[in-house]
Amino acid sequence: MRLRSVAAVALLAAVLGLLAWPQVLDLQRGPVAAQAVSFRGATAVAAVGGAVVLSALGHLTRRFRRLAGALALVLVAYAVAVTGVLLARGIGAPDLPRSGEFDLTVLSWNTLGDSVPADAIARAASSEEADVIALPETTRDRARAVAALLAEDGRRYRVFSRDQQPGIPARSTSLLVARGLGGYREVDDGDTTGVPTVVVEPSAGQNGPRIAAVHTTAPYAIDPDVWRADLAWVAGRCDGRNVVLAGDFNATLDHFDGLGTGGGQLGACRDGALATRNAAVGTWPTSLPPLVGTPIDHVLATPNWRFTGFRVLGDEDSAGSDHRPVLARLAPAG
Numbered sequence: 001m002r003l004r005s006v007a008a009v010a011l012l013a014a015v016l017g018l019l020a021w022p023q024v025l026d027l028q029r030g031p032v033a034a035q036a037v038s039f040r041g042a043t044a045v046a047a048v049g050g051a052v053v054l055s056a057l058g059h060l061t062r063r064f065r066r067l068a069g070a071l072a073l074v075l076v077a078y079a080v081a082v083t084g085v086l087l088a089r090g091i092g093a094p095d096l097p098r099s100g101e102f103d104l105t106v107l108s109w110n111t112l113g114d115s116v117p118a119d120a121i122a123r124a125a126s127s128e129e130a131d132v133i134a135l136p137e138t139t140r141d142r143a144r145a146v147a148a149l150l151a152e153d154g155r156r157y158r159v160f161s162r163d164q165q166p167g168i169p170a171r172s173t174s175l176l177v178a179r180g181l182g183g184y185r186e187v188d189d190g191d192t193t194g195v196p197t198v199v200v201e202p203s204a205g206q207n208g209p210r211i212a213a214v215h216t217t218a219p220y221a222i223d224p225d226v227w228r229a230d231l232a233w234v235a236g237r238c239d240g241r242n243v244v245l246a247g248d249f250n251a252t253l254d255h256f257d258g259l260g261t262g263g264g265q266l267g268a269c270r271d272g273a274l275a276t277r278n279a280a281v282g283t284w285p286t287s288l289p290p291l292v293g294t295p296i297d298h299v300l301a302t303p304n305w306r307f308t309g310f311r312v313l314g315d316e317d318s319a320g321s322d323h324r325p326v327l328a329r330l331a332p333a334g
Helices: 003-020 040-060 060-089 118-127 140-152 224-235
Strands: 104-108 131-134 157-163 172-178 185-187 198-202 210-215 243-248 269-271 295-299 305-312 326-332
Touching: 003 060, 104 210, 104 295, 118 131, 118 140, 131 140, 131 157, 131 210, 131 243, 131 295, 140 157, 140 172, 157 198, 172 198, 172 210, 210 224, 224 243, 243 269, 243 326, 295 305, 295 326
Parallel strands: 104 131, 210 243
Antiparallel strands: 104 326, 131 172, 157 172, 185 198, 198 210, 243 295, 269 295, 305 326
């Protein structure tokens, strides 16, 4: 191959290598890379498609054959590497054990600004016996309606809610905490930017976990500095010994790297999907198959909790949201 062709192959290999693992240069939250690494499954599929096209072109054009073949091999190598990452994180182990006496069940669902009816949320929470229900983009009124429906089934919750722009449901976040967990109060501990996060802690004399219903801004900007600041703030909320975080983080495990004490951690909190081999199952958008979408909805907890099960609820794709709900079951560790 000519020098120009060699340079093209080397450049593609370098770019795809960084896309496969941007953490090697700490670029996972940097400009462009933050968005590009979000859809690992989709980029793997696109790489295979590109390799097929290049191979076909090579067969049609003798002059282009060697270059096309080399470029196709680079694309296939990238797809294999990304698929390896996805398989290591887990493409689905959705079984949930029955809830034990001291277990904690957490449901998180970004409802797309009250687009999901209250009865759909209540049905999902009731069927799984959720103790904690994190609802990004859900207004106080909708959360109270969910609590009222659950109360009819004998399940009573405290409702906490925060909005950053009244009249725009997407700028709201709500959190329901089962009264069986004891008394809770909201904590004024700062906030995420543009979309709110609700943080609560046990009332005096209670021993439950500190809980946060998380919603960070999305990394839409070419250089998403506000999103990075939101993730750093959320990581700082997990600096205690008994913390549970749940919600729409607008971030994958790749973006968490460097913000915790280990891989797949945010602050001192560990990711429930990774712990149960479900971390490659996409939660957004519902218009894409789960293994092509991006896993940005999470439940995390400090090491005093052990994740016994996790599930992305794919049967709720027609409920009205562009996010799939996630469900995690935790047991006290040790």
